[in-house]
Amino acid sequence: MSSVAHNVAEVSSSVVEFNYLWLIPVLPLIGAAISGTMGLRIHRRFGEKGINLVSITAPWLAFVVALIGFVTLLKAPSGTRLYDNLWVWMSVGGLKANIAFSVDALSGMMMMIITFIGSLIHIYASGYMKGDESYWRFFACLNLFMFAMLVLVLGDNLLLMFVGWEGVGLCSYLLIGFWYKDVNNAKAGMKAFVVNRVGDFGFLAGLMILFWGLGGSWTEAGYHAGGVFSVTFAELPELVALAGDKTLWGVPIFTLVGICFFVGATGKSAQIPLYVWLPDAMAGPTPVSALIHAATMVTAGVYMIARMNFMYIHSPLAMTIIALVGACTALFAATIGCVQYDIKKVLAYSTVSQLGYMFIGVGVGAYWCGAYHLLTHAFFKACLFLGSGSVILAMHHEQDMRKMGGLGKHMPLTRWTYFISCIAIAGFPIASGFYSKDEILWKAFNSKALLIPGWVPWAMGFVAAGLTSFYMWRSYFMTFTGPAPKVHAHHGDAHDDAHASDEHSGHGHDEGEYPKEQPFSMTGVLAVLAIGAVAVSFIGLPYLWTHQESIIEKFLHPVFKAADHLPTVYHHGEGHGVEWLLMICSVTVATLGLGIAWVFYRGRTSQIPDKLKNMFSGLHRVVHNKYYVDEAYHATAVKGFLGTAFSSSWFDQKILDGIVNGLGHVTKYIAYIDGFIDTYLVDGIVNLVGLVARSLGGMIRKLQTGQLSTYLTGMVVSILLIVVITGLFFN
Numbered sequence: 001m002s003s004v005a006h007n008v009a010e011v012s013s014s015v016v017e018f019n020y021l022w023l024i025p026v027l028p029l030i031g032a033a034i035s036g037t038m039g040l041r042i043h044r045r046f047g048e049k050g051i052n053l054v055s056i057t058a059p060w061l062a063f064v065v066a067l068i069g070f071v072t073l074l075k076a077p078s079g080t081r082l083y084d085n086l087w088v089w090m091s092v093g094g095l096k097a098n099i100a101f102s103v104d105a106l107s108g109m110m111m112m113i114i115t116f117i118g119s120l121i122h123i124y125a126s127g128y129m130k131g132d133e134s135y136w137r138f139f140a141c142l143n144l145f146m147f148a149m150l151v152l153v154l155g156d157n158l159l160l161m162f163v164g165w166e167g168v169g170l171c172s173y174l175l176i177g178f179w180y181k182d183v184n185n186a187k188a189g190m191k192a193f194v195v196n197r198v199g200d201f202g203f204l205a206g207l208m209i210l211f212w213g214l215g216g217s218w219t220e221a222g223y224h225a226g227g228v229f230s231v232t233f234a235e236l237p238e239l240v241a242l243a244g245d246k247t248l249w250g251v252p253i254f255t256l257v258g259i260c261f262f263v264g265a266t267g268k269s270a271q272i273p274l275y276v277w278l279p280d281a282m283a284g285p286t287p288v289s290a291l292i293h294a295a296t297m298v299t300a301g302v303y304m305i306a307r308m309n310f311m312y313i314h315s316p317l318a319m320t321i322i323a324l325v326g327a328c329t330a331l332f333a334a335t336i337g338c339v340q341y342d343i344k345k346v347l348a349y350s351t352v353s354q355l356g357y358m359f360i361g362v363g364v365g366a367y368w369c370g371a372y373h374l375l376t377h378a379f380f381k382a383c384l385f386l387g388s389g390s391v392i393l394a395m396h397h398e399q400d401m402r403k404m405g406g407l408g409k410h411m412p413l414t415r416w417t418y419f420i421s422c423i424a425i426a427g428f429p430i431a432s433g434f435y436s437k438d439e440i441l442w443k444a445f446n447s448k449a450l451l452i453p454g455w456v457p458w459a460m461g462f463v464a465a466g467l468t469s470f471y472m473w474r475s476y477f478m479t480f481t482g483p484a485p486k487v488h489a490h491h492g493d494a495h496d497d498a499h500a501s502d503e504h505s506g507h508g509h510d511e512g513e514y515p516k517e518q519p520f521s522m523t524g525v526l527a528v529l530a531i532g533a534v535a536v537s538f539i540g541l542p543y544l545w546t547h548q549e550s551i552i553e554k555f556l557h558p559v560f561k562a563a564d565h566l567p568t569v570y571h572h573g574e575g576h577g578v579e580w581l582l583m584i585c586s587v588t589v590a591t592l593g594l595g596i597a598w599v600f601y602r603g604r605t606s607q608i609p610d611k612l613k614n615m616f617s618g619l620h621r622v623v624h625n626k627y628y629v630d631e632a633y634h635a636t637a638v639k640g641f642l643g644t645a646f647s648s649s650w651f652d653q654k655i656l657d658g659i660v661n662g663l664g665h666v667t668k669y670i671a672y673i674d675g676f677i678d679t680y681l682v683d684g685i686v687n688l689v690g691l692v693a694r695s696l697g698g699m700i701r702k703l704q705t706g707q708l709s710t711y712l713t714g715m716v717v718s719i720l721l722i723v724v725i726t727g728l729f730f731n
Contacts, residue, residue, distance in 0.1 A: 014080045015234075018072060021084035021101040023065045024111065025150035031058030032143035039136025048126070048135055055139035056122045059146055063115035073108050079558035080104075081234065089159070095211070097231060100156040106371060106559045110153040110303055113378045117295040118146045120525045124386050125287035127521035128393065138178060142291065145171035149296040153303060156232045158207055161304070165203065165268070168297045169196045175292075176284040188283035195277040199267015203304075206260025213246050213253040214239045237310040237562065254311050258318030261308060262325075265301025269355050271329045276630055278352055282344040286389030289344060293351040294382035299374050302358045306367045310562040313449075319363050320451040323444065326359025327457035327464075332627075334467035338474070339624045342399045343388045346475045350425065351381060353464055357440050360457050364450060365566040366443035368556040372540050373436035375552070379536060380424035380433055383529035387418040390522055391479060394515035396487050401475060405604050406484025410514050413523045415480045417530040422476050424533045426469035427590040432533055435540040437465065438586050442542075442579055448567040458582075465586060469593025474601050482604030484514050544579050 034054045035042075042050040069082055081104040089099045103111060122142060129138055148167025155161040170193075177189025214231075231239070246253045265271065270278035278298065282289055292298060305312065305322065312319055333352035340346045354377050361370030392399055394411060408415040424431035427438065441461050447454040517523060539551040549557070600609045613620050622628065705711075 014077060015083045016072070016076055016080055017084070018069055018082035018103070019084055020065055021069060021082060021103060021154065022086055024062050024069070024115065025101070025147050025154060027058045027062040027065070028143045028146040028150065031055045032140050032147060035136050035140035035143060039140055043136040048130065051136050051139055052126050055143055056119070056126060058143055059115060059119040059122050062146070062150070063112075063119050066111045066115045069103055070108050070112055073103060073105070078554075082108075083156070085156075095231060097157050097159045099160065100232070101154040102156040102232070102234070103154065104559055105556045106303070106306060107153050109371065109375060109556070110299070111150065113299075113375060114146060114149050114153065114295050117378050117382050117529070118149075118291060120528060121287050121291050121295065121382065121386070124290075124389070124522050124525040125285070127519050128287055128389055129285060134178070138175075138285065141171055141174045141178070142287070145175065145291060145296060149300070152300055156234075158210075158231065158233075158236075161307075162203065162207065165264075165300060165304075166200065168268070168300060169193065169200065172196070172281070172292060172297055175288040176281045178284050178288065182283075185283040188277075188280040191280050192277040195274050196267045199264045199274050202260045202263025202267070204264075206257045206264065209248060209253065209260060210257045213248065213257065214243050233307060236308075240311050240314070252315060255315040255317050258308075258312050258315045259321060261304060262301075262318065262322055265305055265359075266325065267301075268304075269298050269301030269359070270352050271301070271325050271355065271359060272332060273629075275329065275333070275352050276633060279345055279348040279626075282342070282348050286344070286385060286392060289348070290382045290385035290389070293348070293385055294378045298351060298355055299358075299378070302355065302362060302370055302374055305359070305362045306371055306560070309362070309365075309367045309560050312362075313365065313562050313566060316449060316451050319365060319449060321363075323360050323363025323447075323450055323457045324452065326356040326361075326363055327444075327460035328356070329353065330356030330360065330464040331460045331467075334464040334471065335623055336626050337471040338467055339620060340471075341401050343391065343401050343404075343475055343479060344385070344399055346401075346471060347381070347384050347388060350384075350468065350472065351377075353468060354381065354425070356464070357437055357461060360444050360461055361440040364444045364447040364454065364457065365563045366440060366447075367560040367563055368553050369436065369439045369443050371556055372552045373433075373440055376424065376432035376436045376533070376536055376540070379529050379532040380421040380431070383417055383421040383526055383533055384425070386522070386529065387414050387421065387526055390414040390518045390526065391515075393518060394487070395485075398487070401478040403485060404479045405482035406480070407515055408480035409484060411480075411517045413517060414526060417523075417526040418476060418480070420530040421533055422472045425472050426594065427465055427586055429587065430534070430537075432535075432537040432540065434586070434590075435537055435542065437461075438583055439540065439542060441465070441586065442582055443568075445578075445582060446568045462585065462589065466589035466593045469590040470597050471593075473594045473597035477597055477601035478604065481602050486513060487515055542579075542583075544576060544583070 031054050035051060039051060039054075042054070046053075073080060073082055081102050083100065083102045085098050085100040087099050089097045091097075122139070125138070125142065129135055132138065145168065148164050148171055150164070151167060152161055152164025155164055173189045173193040175189075176192050177186045180186045180189070211231075240254070243253065248256055263274075266274045278293075281292060284292075312322075330353045333349045333356065337346050337349035337353065340349060354373070358370045358373050358377070361367070361373060388399075390411065391404065391407060391414060394407065394414075395404060398404070420431060424433035427434045429435070441458050444461060445454050445458040450457075539555075540553075541550055543549060600606050625631075
């Protein structure tokens with residue numbers, strides 16, 4: 001067994017009982033239950049304020065409990081985890097799994113992201129969904145989404161994590177297809193559900209293989225604890241160390257499990273090739289997009305890989321696959337984002353790309369960097385999505401940026417919060433995105449833990465960073481600069497009409513009026529998120545600047561201690577020149593992206609984009625159509641499955657049913673012949689025997705007259721006959 005495995009087994013932490021952790025996921029569940037079962041009655045009697053009282057209060061109460069727990073964790077010694085065991089869930093042989101929640105540095109950070117940003121999104125949604133006829137159903141699903149994600153990150157074992165994993169998949173289906181009366185929305189929800197089931201199969205397969213591979217390990221580890229071993233995340237490192245170098249089908253078990261888990265992560269976190277559901281998820285209401293992209297679902301895969309870091313360090317192949325797929329996804333999605341015109345589609349491909357950076361981080365073993373980018377991304381991407389929602393409402397649900405422009409004059413707060421978030425995601429050192437993304441790129445360049453040179457994922461991430469800056473500033477200039485359009489209500493959309501007719505909500509416009517800023521319930525949330533996008537910079541200042549570990553690196557280090565032994569080119573205190581050079585290159589490429597976007601789209605007066613589009617029309621068409629990946633899926637997977645389904649149906653109806661029906665007809669004819677024989681032959685013989693017996697009986701019955709003289713006459717005649725016969729034949 002490698003020395004790394006021994007070191008993993010030595011990782012330990014102190015445990016503090018915190019008996020209120022269960023409240024954090026349960027409070028949103030209570031809100032979902034109340035809104036889901038009684039929401040319609042509450043809505044009819046008390047209106048939207050009654051729904052808000054339940055559905056917005058519940059996540060904020062969860063945030064308060066989470067904050068108390070997080071402060072308790074901060075006050076405790078480094079490496080401490082909070083623990084709350086409710087009951088034994090299942091006990092099979094030497095394996096025991098509890099319904100238990102725990103909070104360490106990683107799950108504590110995730111818990112705060114989900115409860116804080118998720119609660120802000122709830123407030124925003126109260127303004128965005130105002131007037132919707134299914135207002136209560138929306139918030140029931142939104143609460144349920146938070147519950148599922150909190151179970152995923154707080155669950156103390158893989159089995160409980162899988163419950164939350166499946167829960168967020170269900171909630172994404174319910175919310176993406178929320179406006180299900182539009183068939184495209186229903187299809188988008190179904191697409192998300194089906195694609196995630198493909199990924200979930202990988203996760204489940206990895207889970208089964210892992211438990212098989214650890215077969216004797218929990219018995220050995222639990223020998224000193226009464227013969228049972230509870231497979232918690234705190235205890236799994238010891239089990240992994242005990243498992244040694246076990247193989248399955250000639251493949252090291254941790255490589256096989258790691259790849260299977262990553263298949264699950266590609267589904268949840270929208271990586272190549274299972275990313276196709278996320279852009280279509282824009283069919284749901286914008287608060288759903290923000291919740292999925294920033295605070296919950298798509299971060300689940302990154303969290304799972306980071307959580308299982310003690311296993312991945314045993315498999316350079318699995319780490320290489322993760323880093324390479326992440327880099328390819330970051331670059332691939334960035335190119336598509338450059339030519340999209342739907343503002344939400346731009347942000348969707350941006351999310352796919354940014355998730356690629358997170359996987360580069362966890363793939364090269366820089367787990368804290370991937371987790372830090374998850375944190376920074378939660379703030380600036382939530383702000384961007386909610387900002388786009390503010391714009392979409394102001395434009396009466398118009399999402400095409402070519403029909404926008406000049407909104408900065410009429411929506412100043414939305415504009416400036418969007419501007420700050422663009423700075424963050426583009427990678428300028430005055431907002432948080434720069435620090436997390438640049439650290440990931442440096443760690444990738446610096447890594448020797450992969451089977452490929454570290455500069456390969458770095459180069460792909462570097463190019464993607466320049467494209468990110470370009471398409472984000474493109475969206476900003478196209479939306480907020482140039483001449484402002486006048487908007488007209490699109491009648492026929494119940495949700496849009498509800499907003500348009502509400503004069504007090506800030507959504508209403510007379511026909512032909514300029515767009516207006518949204519109410520404070522929405523813009524206030526944007527301001528908080530924009531401030532957060534800048535504020536979280538200070539916990540991730542690089543070692544190069546401060547000559548000490550960043551706050552976030554120190555905080556997360558106990559969770560990722562196993563990765564300390566992964567090989568790198570440089571260590572702290574070395575390679576300053578190279579790191580400075582790479583940092584300068586990052587800022588330069590971000591500036592270049594901004595400059596090109598400024599020249600092409602500021603004021604919407606430049607003809608350069610149209611000329612380039614015409615010059616490279618073929619390339620533009622391919623990229624604009626997302627490289628025809630959806631069409632390829634439709635031509636292969638979808639048509640293949642449908643063809644298989646139709647073929648199976650035809651075979652079932654024509655062949656199997658034909659055989660069954662033919663046998664039925666043959667049986668029916670045999671039964672008919674059998675009935676004929678039974679009726680006319682067998683019954684005929686029986687009836688004939690009965691008829692003969694009855695006839696003979698009738699004839700014989702006539703001899704029985706009851707008169708003595710008749711009997712004497714018969715007797716005399718009989719005697720005479722006997723005498724005659726004897727005389728004739730026997731003499």
